[in-house]
Amino acid sequence: MALVMYVKPDCPYCQRAREYYNENGIPFIEYDAQNDLERQREMLEYSAGDLTVPCIVENGEYVMSGWGDPPRG
DSSP: OOEEEEEOTTOHHHHHHHHHHHHTTOOOEEEETTTOHHHHHHHHHHHTTOOOSSEEEETTEEEEESBTTTTBO
């Protein structure tokens, strides 16, 4: 399983998602979608233009943007 999370620095919702995956032993790759414009474009392709972070992609498939119930970011 390849889980990718696109984040912004100091985003509290990104931190909560990071904590969730770490606490549950779920490995993930993290990309900075704010400062790395190539990764931001990649994220926007997955999310159909939604800038909300964290943007979660699993095995090349868009899962969701935001974190929490309801998702926020």
